[in-house]
Structures are given as C-alpha cells and as structure tokens.
Amino acid sequence: xxxxxxxxxxxxxxxxxxxxxxxxxxxxxxxxxxxxxxxxxxxxxxxxxxxxxxxxxxxxxxxxxxxxxxxxxxxxxxxxxxxxxxxxxxxxxxxxxxxxxxxxxxxxxxxxxxxxxxxxxxxxxxxxxxxxxxxxxxxxxxxxxxxxxxxxxxxxxxxxxxxxxxxxxxxxxxxxxxxxxxxxxxxxxxxxxxxxxxxxxxxxxxxxxxxxxxxxxxxxxxxxxxxxxxxxxxxxxxxxxxxxxxxxxxxxxxxxxxxxxxxxxxxxxxxxxxxxxxxxxxxxxxxxxxxxxxxxxxxxxxxxxxxxxxxxxxxxxxxxxxxxxxxxxxxxxxxxxxxxxxxxxxxxxxxxxxxxxxxxxxxxxxxxxxxxxxxxxxxxxxxxxxxxxxxxxxxxx
Amino acid sequence: xxxxxxxxxxxxxxxxxxxxxxxxxxxxxxxxxxxxxxxxxxxxxxxxxxxxxxxxxxxxxxxxxxxxxxxxxxxxxxxxxxxxxxxxxxxxxxxxxxxxxxxxxxxxxxxxxxxxxxxxxxxxxxxxxxxxxxxxxxxxxxxxxxxxxxxxxxxxxxxxxxxxxxxxxxxxxxxxxxxxxxxxxxxxxxxxxxxxxxxxxxxxxxxxxxxxxxxxxxxxxxxxxxxxxxxxxxxxxxxxxxxxxxxxxxxxxxxxxxxxxxxxxxxxxxxxxxxxxxxxxxxxxxxxxxxxxxxxxxxxxxxxxxxxxxxxxxxxxxxxxxxxxxxxxxxxxxxxxxxx
Numbered sequence: 001x002x003x004x005x006x007x008x009x010x011x012x013x014x015x016x017x018x019x020x021x022x023x024x025x026x027x028x029x030x031x032x033x034x035x036x037x038x039x040x041x042x043x044x045x046x047x048x049x050x051x052x053x054x055x056x057x058x059x060x061x062x063x064x065x066x067x068x069x070x071x072x073x074x075x076x077x078x079x080x081x082x083x084x085x086x087x088x089x090x091x092x093x094x095x096x097x098x099x100x101x102x103x104x105x106x107x108x109x110x111x112x113x114x115x116x117x118x119x120x121x122x123x124x125x126x127x128x129x130x131x132x133x134x135x136x137x138x139x140x141x142x143x144x145x146x147x148x149x150x151x152x153x154x155x156x157x158x159x160x161x162x163x164x165x166x167x168x169x170x171x172x173x174x175x176x177x178x179x180x181x182x183x184x185x186x187x188x189x190x191x192x193x194x195x196x197x198x199x200x201x202x203x204x205x206x207x208x209x210x211x212x213x214x215x216x217x218x219x220x221x222x223x224x225x226x227x228x229x230x231x232x233x234x235x236x237x238x239x240x241x242x243x244x245x246x247x248x249x250x251x252x253x254x255x256x257x258x259x260x261x262x263x264x265x266x267x268x269x270x271x272x273x274x275x276x277x278x279x280x281x282x283x284x285x286x287x288x289x290x291x292x293x294x295x296x297x298x299x300x301x302x303x304x305x306x307x308x309x310x311x312x313x314x315x316x317x318x319x320x321x322x323x324x325x326x327x328x329x330x331x332x333x334x335x336x337x338x339x340x341x342x343x344x345x346x347x348x349x350x351x352x353x354x355x356x357x358x359x360x361x362x363x364x365x366x367x368x369x370x371x372x373x374x375x376x377x378x379x380x381x382x383x384x385x386x387x388x389x390x391x392x393x394x395x396x397x
Numbered sequence: 398x399x400x401x402x403x404x405x406x407x408x409x410x411x412x413x414x415x416x417x418x419x420x421x422x423x424x425x426x427x428x429x430x431x432x433x434x435x436x437x438x439x440x441x442x443x444x445x446x447x448x449x450x451x452x453x454x455x456x457x458x459x460x461x462x463x464x465x466x467x468x469x470x471x472x473x474x475x476x477x478x479x480x481x482x483x484x485x486x487x488x489x490x491x492x493x494x495x496x497x498x499x500x501x502x503x504x505x506x507x508x509x510x511x512x513x514x515x516x517x518x519x520x521x522x523x524x525x526x527x528x529x530x531x532x533x534x535x536x537x538x539x540x541x542x543x544x545x546x547x548x549x550x551x552x553x554x555x556x557x558x559x560x561x562x563x564x565x566x567x568x569x570x571x572x573x574x575x576x577x578x579x580x581x582x583x584x585x586x587x588x589x590x591x592x593x594x595x596x597x598x599x600x601x602x603x604x605x606x607x608x609x610x611x612x613x614x615x616x617x618x619x620x621x622x623x624x625x626x627x628x629x630x631x632x633x634x635x636x637x638x639x640x641x642x643x644x645x646x647x648x649x650x651x652x653x654x655x656x657x658x659x660x661x662x663x664x665x666x667x668x669x670x671x672x673x674x675x676x677x678x679x680x681x682x683x684x685x686x687x688x689x690x691x692x693x694x695x696x697x698x699x700x701x702x703x704x705x706x707x708x709x710x711x712x713x714x715x716x717x718x719x720x721x722x723x724x725x726x727x728x729x730x731x732x733x734x735x736x737x
Contacts, residue, residue, distance in 0.1 A: 153463035167635065177624075190633035191581055191666070193604065193621050237457040244454060248446075297462045320462040332426050340454035341437045341446070349433060356429060359422060387619055391602060395579070 002036040003029060003385060004121035004143075008107055008131045010041035010066060011054070015260070015276075016227060016303070017047075018128035018150035021175075021199050023064075025125070028200070028378040030063035035382070038065040040116050040133070042107045050074030050107035067115060071107035079104035087155035098159035108132050113140050123385050125173070128300075130156055135165050144170040144392035146385065151183050152298040153322070158186060171388040173197050173381070175301035178322035193391065195384045199303055200374030201310045204287070207280035211288030214281050215256050215272045222254040222272075223347070224289035224313075226282060226304040227296070229273060230262040234295030234318060239265045241295075241343045246270050248344070253351065258285055287311045290357065291350050297321045306372050309333050309364030314357050316346055333364020452480035471534045478530060482523035486512035552651035553691045554586040554609055560676065560726050561588060561646055563595045567719065567728040571643060571674050574730075575601050580640025580668060585627040586647050590620045602640075606630045628655065631662035639666045645676035649683060650695025657708075664712050667733045673714060675705060675729040682725040705729040 007022040014020050022039070029035045043052040052070045059066050082101055086093045093101070112133050116124065117140035124143045126134040128150035138145050147169035151157055166172075166187040172194040174180040184190050212218050223242075229235040235257060242255045256272045257265065267273045277285070286292060292308035294317045302324045308315050309331070317324035319338035328334035335350070337343040350357055440446070455477055486509060490501035559565065571592075575582055576599040584592045587605025596603035597620060604621035623630075627647050642663040648656055663673055677699045683692045692698075700708075702718040709716040709731045716731035 184629070184633035188633050188635040188638075190625075190630050191583065191604075191635060191638045194623075232461055234461060237454075237461070240454060240457055244450065318462070332422060335430070335433070339437075339458055340451060341441055342433065345433045345436045345440070349429065349436075359425070363422065383619065387621075394600075394602070 001033075001123075001382075001386065001389070002038070002121045004116070004119050004124045005037065005039045005127060006112070006116055006124060006133050006137045007039065007041055007127045008050070008109075008133050009044055009047060010039050010068075011045070011061065013045050018148065018300070019047075021150070021301070021303075022125070022127040022148070023061075024199060024202075025378075025381065026064045027062045028374050029382065032375060032378045033382045036065075037063070038067060038119070038121065040067050040069070040112050040119070040137070042109055042112065042133070043068050043070050044074065044107055048075060067112075069109050069112040069115065071109050072111075073103075073108045074106040076104050076106070079106075086159065090155040090158035091160075093159055095160045098161035101156075101159060102132055102135060102161050105130075106132065110136075113137050116140050117142065119143065122389050125385075129162055129165055135161065138165055138168055144388050146171045146173055146388055148173045148175075149179065149183055150175065150300045151179055152300055153182055154298060157182075163187065170392060171195075171384070173384070175199070176323040176326055178326045179300050182322065193384075193388060195380065197377060197381055197384075198301060198372055199306075200377045201303070201306050201368055201372050202374075204283050204311055205280045206287070207278065207284055209281070209284055211256075211285040214277070214285055215254070215274065217254050217272060220252040220254050221290050221351075222256050222288075223291045223293055223316075224256045224258060224286055224308075225293045225295060226258045226286060226307070227294075228259050228262055229257045229265060232296075232298065234297060235263050236265060238293060238295040239271055241340050242271060244340060245344055245347060249348065253290075256285055256289070258282055283307075283311065286313055289313055291316055291347070294318065294321070294324050296324075299324050302327070305334070306368050309361070309368045312361040312365045314350065314360035314364065316343075316350070327367070331364050331367030333360050333367055335360070448480055452477065455480075471530075471537065475527065475530055475534060478523075478527050482520055482527050484516035484519045484523070486516040488512075552647070552649075552655060552695050552697070554588075554607065555646045555649050555678070555689050555691045555695075556586075556588060557646075557678070557689055560678070560721075561591070563591050566721055567676055567726070568592065568595065570719070570728070570730075572596055572599055572601075574672065575599075575603075575641055578640050578672075580671075581638060582641045582643065583631075583634070583639055583666070584643045584645070585630070586645065587622055588646075590622045592643065592645070593620050593622060628659060628662070631659060631666060634662070634666040636665050637668045637671075639671060640668055641672040641674065642667060643674040643676070645674075648675060649678050649699040650691055650697060652696045656697070656700075660708065660712065664714065664733065669733060671733045673709070673729075673731040673733070675731070676726065677702075677705075677729070678726050679720075679724060685725075702727045702729065705731075 005022050005026050007019045009019040010023060026037045026039055030037050043054040043056055044050040045053050050071050051074060054068055056068050056070045082104060086097060086101055109132060113136045116137040121143050123146055124141050125146040125148060126138055127148040129147060166189050169192055172189060172192050174194060174196045175198050177196055180196060212220060225238055227233055254270050254272060258274045258277060260276045261273060265273060286308055292313050292315045294302055294305050294315060297318045297320045299321050300323055305315050305324050305327055315334035317328055317334055317336045319325055319336040325336050328336055335346045337346050488505055490498050490505055492498045492501055572595050575596060582596060582601050582603040584603060584605045586607040587593050588607055590605055593603045593605040606623050606625045606627055608626045610624060667673060680699050680701060682688060683699050702720060706716050706718060713734045714731035715734060716729055718727055718729050720727040
C-alpha cells in the first residue's frame with residue numbers, strides 16, 4: 001500500500017499541532033505496517049508567515065519520502081483585515097470572500113497541488129482542513145481522499161470555501177467524537193466513511209533530573225502547562241489566573257510554562273517560562289508536576305493531556321474545549337474550569353487532596369493505555385485506509 | 398469504522414466498561430465536582446473577590462473561548478453584563494512621557510462634565526438592558542423547569558431477539574433487494590452490526606449507527622459502525638447521498654415529532670429511487686405480555702402498518718407492507734418516486 005500525506009508543514013522542527021500528528025501517522029505506517037509513505041509539504045516552518053526556510057526538493061525522514069515545494073505566497077498583511085471582517089459572521093461571507101481568505105491565509109502552493117494530482121499513491125490523506133494545500137489538493141487528487149480535519153470551533157470552519165472540502169472527502173478521520181459532532185453540526189457528512197482515531201503516546205524518555213532542578217525551583221511543588229506559550233492557547237489567561245491564585249493562596253506552589261514563547265508573559269518567582277526544552281527535560285518536568293493544566297479552548301485532540309496521563313499526572317482542562325473535556329469525562333482522569341472561580345476551587349482541591357490526585361492519575365493512565373498506544377491505533381488506521389481504497393475501487397469497477 | 402477494540406467514544410455510554418470499583422470512583426468524582434460547584438457558588442455569593450478583578454479574569458477566559466461555550470448558562474453571561482454596565486468617565490491619566498500625566502489630567506478635567514453626561518446615559522441604558530435580560534432569564538428558567546417536567550425522554554432502541562437477527566423473516570428480502578444496487582446504505586439501529594455484516598458480505602456499501610455501545614463481536618473488524626444518536630446522525634447526512642435506509646428498533650417507541658423528524662431526515666438523505674425499509678413491531682405485539690420492557694417506558698406506541706403507507710405516501714414514497722406470519726411485526730418497503 002502506498003499512502004501520501006498532504007500537510008502545510010512537516011518535519012521534526014514542527015512541534016505539536018495537526019502537522020506533527022500527520023508526521024506521527026506517516027512514520028508509524030512505515031515502521032509498523034511497512035507501507036510506502038510520501039509527504040507533500042512546503043518549505044515553511046512558521047505557520048504565520050509561511051516563509052520558505054527549508055530547501056525545496058525531495059528527502060527522506062525516518063523512512064518517509066518528503067517532497068517540499070516553495071510557497072508562491074504566505075500569509076499577507078491584507079489577511080488580517082479580511083479575517084477580522086469575516087470572523088464576525090463567517091457563515092455570511094460569500095464564497096468569493098472566503099476563497100480570498102484562503103489565498104491570503106497561505107501557503108499558496110500550486111506546484112504542490114500539481115504534484116498531488118500526479119501522485120501514484122493509493123490513498124491521499126489531507127491534514128488539516130484549514131489551508132490551501134488541502135483545499136486545492138483535494139480538488140486535484142485522483143486518488144481517494146481521506147480528510148483529517150483537526151477542526152476547532154473557530155470562525156474559519158463556517159466559511160463556504162470549505163464546504164466542498166468536507167463534501168468531497170471520500171473518508172474522514174477524526175481525532176475525537178467531539179470533533180465529529182462539531183463537524184457534523186456544520187457539514188452534512190455523516191454518511192461519509194469515517195473513523196475516530198486520535199494519536200498515540202510516545203514512550204517516555206527521561207534525562208534523570210528532577211523537574212524542580214530543571215526549572216530551577218528546587219523542591220517547590222509546581223503545576224505545569226506544556227505547549228506553545230501563546231495568547232490563543234490560553235497561556236496569558238492561565239498566567240493571570242495563577243497570579244491571582246497565588247495572591248489569595250500564598251505558598252510555595254509555582255507554575256511552569258513549558259514550550260516556545262509566543263506571548264508576552266513575564267516570568268517571576270512563581271511563574272517559570274522554560275522556552276523550548278528537550279523531550280527528556282519536558283518529560284521530567286511533567287512527571288514531577290502535581291497537576292498538568294491545558295488552558296486552551298481550541299484543541300482538536302491535545303496530546304499533552306495524554307502525555308501527562310501517561311506519566312500518571314492528573315490534568316485540568318478548559319471547560320469550553322470539548323475534546324479535552326471529553327477526554328476528562330470519559331477517562332475520569334481530570335477536572336475542568338470555566339471561570340477563575342472554578343480554576344481556583346479546582347486547583348485548591350487538587351493541591352490539598354492527594355487521594356484525588358492519585359485517583360485521577362490512575363484513571364487517566366489506564367485510559368491512555370487502553371486507547372492511545374501506537375500499535376493499536378496504527379492497526380486501526382491501516383484497516384481504515386485499506387477499506388477506503390477497496391471501497392473506491394469497488395465504486396469504479 | 399469500528400475495529401475489534403473500539404475507540405474511547407464507546408466508553409461513556411457503556412456503563413459496563415469497568416467494575417464495581419469503577420462505579421465507586423465515578424460516584425466519588427461526581428461528588429468532587431458537586432463540591433467544587435458548591436464552593437464556587439458559596440464564594441461568589443460571599444463576594445470575596447473584587448468585582449472588577451473577577452470581571453477582568455472572566456473576560457480573559459472568554460476572550461478565546463468558543464462562543465456560547467459548552468455548558469454556558471445565561472446567568473453566567475449576565476454576571477459579566479452586570480459587571481460591565483457602569484461606564485467609568487474618569488479615564489486613567491498615567492503616562493510614560495514627561496508631563497504626560499499632567500496633560501492628561503488637564504484634559505480629563507476639561508472633558509469630565511461632558512463624558513459624565515454621556516456615560517451616565519450609556520450606563521442607564523445598559524442597566525435597563527441588563528434588567529430586561531434578568532427578567533428573560535427568570536422566565537426562561539421557569540419555562541425550562543415546566544418543559545423538563547413534561548418532556549418525553551428520547552425513545553430507547555428496542556431490540557427483540559426474534560426480529561433483529563440475520564435469520565429473521567424480513568432480512569433476506571432486504572439484503573436481496575440491496576445487493577442488486579450500488580450506493581451507500583444506512584442501518585439504524587445497527588446493534589452489533591448483524592445486518593451491516595450481512596449486507597457487506599453481499600457486496601453492499603453499508604454502515605450502521607446505534608446510540609448504544611457496541612457489543613464486541615468477532616469478525617466485525619471491517620465494518621463501519623458508530624456510536625451515535627440516530628436522529629442527529631440522519632440530520633447530518635447529505636441530501637440524496639444514500640441508496641437506502643433501514644430502520645429497525647427505532648420507530649416503535651418514538652413520539653410523533655421524533656418519528657416524523659426521523660422519517661423526513663431519512664427521505665431527505667435518499668437518492669432518487671432510493672429505498673426506505675422500516676421494520677416495526679405491531680401495536681398488538683407492543684401490548685403483549687412478552688413485549689420488551691421499553692414498551693412500558695416509551696412515550697408512544699408503534700404505528701399500524703397502514704399508517705406508514707399514509708405518511709410515506711404524503712412524502713412521495715410508494716410503499717408496500719409485508720406482515721410477519723404471526724402478526725407480531727411487519728416490514729414497510731418504500732421507494733422514493735424519482736419525480737419527488
């Protein structure tokens with residue numbers, strides 16, 4: 001079986017997000033199924049500018065053949081003006097306006113689309129729905145198309161330019177049931193063959209140091225939030241909540257924000273910003289945390305929640321984020337907050353109640369062990385892709 | 398597509414995912430949530446956090462939350478409205494530039510009489526709107542309480558062993574009809590996939606939906622079976638995208654509106670010349686001593702067979718009825734008129 005992935009960014013430098021998920025699926029298909037996998041992507045690493053920083057051409061990364069194409073244009077300044085206008089009532093935007101939005105959002109990659117059209121892959125997976133390579137690539141593809149939407153409840157989901165993207169998919173792969181419900185509220189695609197898959201958790205690596213040592217806070221207890229430190233990811237809100245919490249609950253508790261910094265948050269004696277850290281340091285920091293917090297309201301899966309559970313750390317998530325809250329409700333491995341008041345009450349309870357922390361951690365860990373281990377997931381995915389291709393062939397026979 | 402070990406979406410509804418210890422843990426966690434909610438209510442009532450601080454923090458939270466986020470209550474939103482109704486005319490005068498504070502203070506003094514006049518009116522207006530919204534909230538809460546008391550719960554899937562299995566009298570006709578056609582076929586409620594499996598074995602592109610958890614079953618790895626409520630699923634099916642819809646175990650106990658929505662949704666989803674099969678127990682079977690217990694709990698009783706002919710006819714479907722030999726059930730076969 002030969003499978004192709006189309007994704008706007010690809011590489012070990014791309015941390016988190018849909019593109020990272022695409023890489024994991026691609027590499028596990030090679031490693032565990034022995035399939036031939038190729039990727040069509042751009043030369044960009046930055047999802048804001050889409051600047052061409054990597055060399056175009058072909059390369060091999062962990063057994064996956066990567067074809068990179070330079071973008072004709074990235075995100076341009078006019079995008080923000082149009083986006084601000086359309087996001088007020090996105091479903092009212094005309095098709096022309098939303099097509100314009102797609103082009104201005106970038107990366108515009110006609111060469112990539114041509115290559116997708118010429119691909120001899122038996123199935124092509126597009127990941128995520130939001131960008132030019134997926135929208136135009138799906139239009140050009142002659143192979144069966146599997147859409148991985150990685151959709152959030154965001155204004156873009158309601159733009160008309162994506163109607164055909166969802167309608168034309170030969171199959172859909174969702175991260176969670178919450179994502180499926182969200183998409184099916186917006187697009188009538190329930191009859192399309194689909195799977196709710198998610199992602200697997202990689203084995204924990206450890207550098208052998210304590211989290212407090214890495215953070216420079218010694219033996220102080222701390223809570224952690226892993227991921228890009230970004231206002232849109234709720235990091236600024238979390239920092240403000242935590243500062244207020246500390247004013248009202250003086251003590252040694254600290255907050256560690258672990259990930260690349262994209263928001264202007266100042267560190268102080270209670271908040272440590274690490275910037276990008278090694279995988280081993282990240283694992284060590286998470287392992288020793290009392291609680292892992294996911295403040296983001298816009299997640300379609302959230303691997304960091306599962307990674308915390310993998311290390312038996314309880315989690316707290318944003319109550320308005322359906323996928324992460326769904327993880328917590330189903331597993332019984334976490335709590336959630338929908339306001340500062342709830343954040344305070346949840347954190348206070350967790351810090352004071354070791355039995356509760358242990359229970360949440362054990363349940364979260366069991367959930368990850370049962371559903372989010374790669375061998376199990378990749379087998380389901382391989383069966384799904386095989387069935388998609390078989391169905392496609394039957395329809396053409 | 399569901400493989401031998403389904404995804405986590407099947408856990409929530411199962412109720413049998415764990416053991417007694419699991420139930421105990423779930424109860425404890427529910428109790429923790431209630432404690433936290435109660436603590437939040439108590440502290441909010443005590444006013445131990447300055448309103449302007451709470452408002453700023455809540456606004457920070459809402460800034461990147463989906464509109465009307467999950468579980469959002471009008472009352473919570475009103476709290477933010479209440480905190481925002483006062484428009485402060487006394488603007489801040491801090492400045493990083495030399496003399497800036499003095500200049501700003503002077504401008505503020507010069508304009509304050511005007512700003513105070515304007516902001517007073519805006520605040521009055523906002524207060525009036527807030528009061529109106531509180532009245533609306535009170536009325537909505539009251540209506541919701543009354544509606545909840547009257548609401549009929551969603552009809553359960555009714556599964557009876559003698560009618561819902563691959564050897565039941567009506568199944569061969571359905572599979573034979575569908576095996577001769579191409580196109581996507583939906584079976585609801587699909588149970589463990591017994592009909593979907595039979596259809597797929599005959600080359601039909603079939604999938605199934607059932608709100609109940611799947612029963613693990615060998616040999617079902619390749620079937621597309623989903624844990625979803627039937628009504629919302631059919632509402633999310635693209636118009637004209639299905640060759641056939643098979644409804645079994647889902648119409649008997651549903652109320653008039655629910656049954657009507659299901660029927661309209663199924664018809665909308667059918668391609669021209671598409672086929673709708675409805676298998677139902679008869680009213681007599683529903684009232685018999687050996688009827689499934691769902692019969693007692695349902696908000697309605699099954700239609701008589703001829704009633705289906707009437708309602709399908711009204712929707713542009715040519716229908717026929719085949720009755721089971723013992724009068725316990727029947728199959729309605731409807732074909733969408735191409736000129737609908």
